[in-house]
Amino acid sequence: MEKYNQTVLSEFILTGITDCSELQAPLFGLFLVIYVISVVGSLGVVILTKVDSGLQTPMYFLLRHLAFTDLGYSTTIGPKMLVNFVADQNKIYYFCATQLAFFLEFIISELFILSAMSYDRYVAICNLLLYTFIMSQRACQVLVAVPYLYCTFVSLLVTTKIFNLSFSGYNVIKHFYCDSLPLISLLCSNTREIELIILILAGFNLIFSLLIVLMSYLRILESVLKKNSAEGRRKPFSTCGSHLTVVTVFYRTLTFMYVQPESSHSFDTDKVASIFYTLVIPMLNPLIYSLKNKDVKCALQRMWKKLCNVFS
Secondary structure (H helix, E strand, O other): OOOOOOEOOOOEEEOOOOOOHHHHHHHHHHHHHHHHHHHHHHHHHHHHHHHOHHHOOHHHHHHHHHHHHHHHHHHHHHHHHHHHHHOOOOEEOOHHHHHHHHHHHHHHHHHHHHHHHHHHHHHHHHOHHHHHHHOOHHHHHHHHHHHHHHHHHHHHHHHHHHHOOOEOOOOEEOOOOOOHHHHHOOEOOOOHHHHHHHHHHHHHHHHHHHHHHHHHHHHHHHHHHOOOOHHHHHHHHHHHHHHHHHHHHHHHHHHHHHOOOHHHOOHHHHHHHHHHHHHHHHHHHHHHHHHOOHHHHHHHHHHHHHHHHHHO
């Protein structure tokens, strides 16, 4: 019977984004700016959709939770990554398991919240008369509560499975945060079960959420094509424009990460894709919804006037 080295690691070393010392300072400045913009933007969306009376609709309720998940996984990754640029050695202790669990929780939640937002757009365009009934407050709460509970289960399952296996003693993670695939490469136990679990869950999460998005937009497209006037066709697409942009960017990045050929798969390409969906996308989402959404821009103007009146 084969015996494995039962090694319990209390610390890991992250290789970071680059080994080039000349790039450390410029990259630190760049990613600090990106992270600050994403935090300010996501917090702004959360606060604005909570306090502004004009944004108390199902669409902005879901947008608030999208901003919350953006804030969650960018904050799970960003601060530690920034510290690694200035630290002598990129060590991460027991926080590694916590980082992995929270990252999986928020990144998977974003998939299902995006699909819930597409369903909301479908109901708003194709079943407008029943919109307030179908997208009731209770329905909206269920649409976000179920994904959060499911994602908590998935993140705890994957994290527990990985950290209950035996590590080889080599503790260098070829990444800038604790992700499942780099951690699995450090295991000396049989990894077939955890790899199968991750494959099944990742496939289900990606395909199921994407199917909801595609089905919703196919029904929207079908409804729009039945309209005779150009204005009737333009308005639904302008309503969905921000969400379509966010969905396209997010899913294309994940597809590049997980569906690329094995021959071209490497930790370096994973790093590039990970930088995009852990730092860049959370920065872009608030900007997309602010710049392309008239209601959000009007709400920002109202809040700015209130703040000016308070301090004047």
